[in-house]
Amino acid sequence: MKLMDAQQLLDMSPDADWPERAAAKVVAALLDPVARPALLALRLSPHFTLRELTASATADARGLVNMPDARQLLALRYLCVSILEPVRARFGPVRVTSGLRLFTPDSQHGKGEAADFEVPGVANLAVARWIRDMLRFDQLILEAWSPGAANAGWVHCSARPDRARKSVLRTPTGKAPYFAGLPA
Numbered sequence: 165m166k167l168m169d170a171q172q173l174l175d176m177s178p179d180a181d182w183p184e185r186a187a188a189k190v191v192a193a194l195l196d197p198v199a200r201p202a203l204l205a206l207r208l209s210p211h212f213t214l215r216e217l218t219a220s221a222t223a224d225a226r227g228l229v230n231m232p233d234a235r236q237l238l239a240l241r242y243l244c245v246s247i248l249e250p251v252r253a254r255f256g257p258v259r260v261t262s263g264l265r266l267f268t269p270d271s272q273h274g275k276g277e278a279a280d281f282e283v284p285g286v287a288n289l290a291v292a293r294w295i296r297d298m299l300r301f302d303q304l305i306l307e308a309w310s311p312g313a314a315n316a317g318w319v320h321c322s323a324r325p326d327r328a329r330k331s332v333l334r335t336p337t338g339k340a341p342y343f344a345g346l347p348a
């Protein structure tokens with residue numbers, strides 16, 4: 165499958181049996197190591213590619229192929245459309261530091277429902293507050309944030325079409341313990 169064909173499927177062309185069967189076709193093409201490099205340029209939404217949402221130094225180091233199944237592909241697409249695109253429209257280009265992580269199956273990253281990101285030049289706290297107040301999300305975590313260091317840490321956000329807990333947490337370290345809410 166060529167990139168354009170895959171993009172047409174993902175863009176919900178009238179001929180595509182969207183969503184599940186279209187996603188399954190894209191996923192099957194991704195299993196082909198020859199076709200995969202070109203397909204990584206697939207846009208999950210207007211400004212976010214499959215490459216950005218699947219890149220993982222940890223997966224590379226472990227020799228794992230960090231590619232989504234159909235369900236995860238649809239979840240990643242929903243995350244891009246409902247969270248990353250609005251954040252980009254409000255603040256500017258977003259740097260995704262971690263999206264899908266097949267090696268953490270119990271986290272929302274493992275399901276394709278969460279991404280870690282930053283907006284270069286914008287305080288993570290400002291981004292997190294805007295998401296909290298403006299978007300429909302499942303869980304939002306301000307990670308490794310410390311007062312006085314506006315660029316420290318990153319924003320973790322998850323989204324699902326069928327669930328929006330609007331859980332908001334913060335952690336000074338990037339791992340447990342978590343505290344409720346964002347810093348005042």
Ligand SMILES: [Zn+2]
Binds near residue numbers: 278
């Ligand atoms: Zn995360």
